[in-house]
Amino acid sequence: MTTPCTIELLAQPFEPLQALAAWQRQLRCGCEGPGTDRGDASRVEQACLPPAEAHFIGRVRATTASGAPLEALELEHYPGMTERQLVQLAEGCLQRHGVAAALVVHRVGRILPGEAIVLVAVAADRRGPAQRCGQELLEALKHEAPFWKREWSGGVGGWVEGNTAW
Amino acid sequence: MTTPCTIELLAQPFEPLQALAAWQRQLRCGCEGPGTDRGDASRVEQACLPPAEAHFIGRVRATTASGAPLEALELEHYPGMTERQLVQLAEGCLQRHGVAAALVVHRVGRILPGEAIVLVAVAADRRGPAQRCGQELLEALKHEAPFWKREWSGGVGGWVEGNTAW
Amino acid sequence: MAIQVRLFASLRERAGWSERLVAVDGLPATPRSLWRQLHLSDGAEAGTGRAGQADALPQGIRVAINQAFAAPDTPLVDGDELAFLPPISGG
């Protein structure tokens, strides 16, 4: 069986669609029982992906909050606590919405404009819980997981206090 | 420039993550101006993907609405009107939410359990509009685009009247 | 005038046809009057037992004229494509 929550903090750029593909493979693996018929394996695997999947990808903007060209975003975190918080937030969200599985991938360190900074994916039996859980988890990690953004522009770094409005 | 709304009706199985990758390539292409510096091209392309992207994938369940094993789903549509309606629904949704681009991929014909039946993706400047527009567009196409589902189980086909609750 | 009438899904199966060119004599013709003229309620489970309602356009059925949703009392003109749509279930 796979864990329902997968949390990844990455110091290097990642490709969200590849991360989703790896997560889907993991979800399918959890379904393969010992009695799986060889010839029917691919169909059994397919049928095991939950009926509803909601994703969100966040990318770094090309400008700072004040509109200046952004050179890079620097993302500080609290090693240990950040991972722990993300797991807790995801597990709480899964239980509240009765959802099958969740994936959170989050960048740390130096991130360039256009690079993906966050990916949240939720797999569920129905579209409502999948979408609601995905939204709630994204808001939760933006406000409850210890991450701090610093915008670098013109060689000067400025800490971002708080998030943009939903 | 790319069209902000991409609508595809497919009679064959499709891989949602591949469809998303193709859509992202299309979104990037729309940004390449004639003055693009050769050496900086990949970074310029990256930066052109909007900061927020919301996706939804719907797959065919393994059972009918009444809980019997599902052999296949048959999806009838109104060729011409269905495409037209999807474009109208997507364009209205984009305008209401001030969103950059939307993708709708929908299967027609015979669909097996586990296969993707619908993919909705929205790219926007902010997470709120991306998520809200994606949800609204999914509900709109479920209720306002002429599609009719027939569940096949035990060799008998039954029309599905209405949708599952959100 | 001639109206191209199309039926879908359960309506198509109940009627036994999917597309038909219908000649209309009396005016004004509307989706509602064509539903009656073609006896499209025949075989429906609901409404058939009550006098005067046998040929009424059932509540869940929607109408499209020239591939756009339209009201059941919209006047039809020669060459229109009229479709009767059972409850939608997409996505």
Next chain:
Amino acid sequence: MAIQVRLFASLRERAGWSERLVAVDGLPATPRSLWRQLHLSDGAEAGTGRAGQADALPQGIRVAINQAFAAPDTPLVDGDELAFLPPISGG
């Protein structure tokens, strides 16, 4: 007793250090009392001008004990890891 104190982001930069083992004599020690003891409001733009508030824990600052959020008046015990967290901006 000894408390491991950690600072992050703007707090770390303002104080000029990120991690420090702090010996505490008087009891009971709390995150609030350590904030005062370590003069962590020094250099802050807000609140420094008002008498009696100079060392108060500012509103936006959150506290974690042993890597879990905690109230500023939670009693600390020997060996605790205490962190002061400026306003979060993730995702």
